[in-house]
Amino acid sequence: MQYDETCLEYFLAHQEQLLPEPVAETMEEAEEFLEDCMAVVCMNLKEVKAYFEDQGADIEGMSLRDLEEASEVFALPDGRYLIVEA
Template sequence: MYTEECVNTFLKEQGRLYDEPVAESYEEAEEFLEDCMAVEVRSLREVRKYLDEAGADVSGMSDQDLEDACEVFRLPSGGYLIVEG
């Protein structure tokens, strides 16, 4: 289950990751996040750890690079949603 903040952020900003919308409604966005097993984390440190454990080479990436990664969505509360496409 994803927070309303995660779902709404993804719904609004999905164009960063996909050329065409993958969800048109809140329910579709929530289902899509569940299907791709998106992850919500609280800090960039956790983003770095998650991506590193997933096999991404993040050793040379700055915090700004991590925030700018297309699969990382900054949440209004300060956390992050990671959606692997």
């Protein structure tokens, strides 16, 4: 998957949301990390929910707001969502 500049810049700036220590310092390192994790970009929260359901995650009882606040879900400034499962 190709990650655009918005995804990479946002992940670089907010990676501590997911991990206690930075895993990337450059756009290239961020892209490598996201590729290694097989990160997914979703267009909206319904796609985020569908992704977790497809992965077999136990999200029963979680609202869309709960999913949006999960540490592995990054709300991108353009309205999309980046899911990074490290």
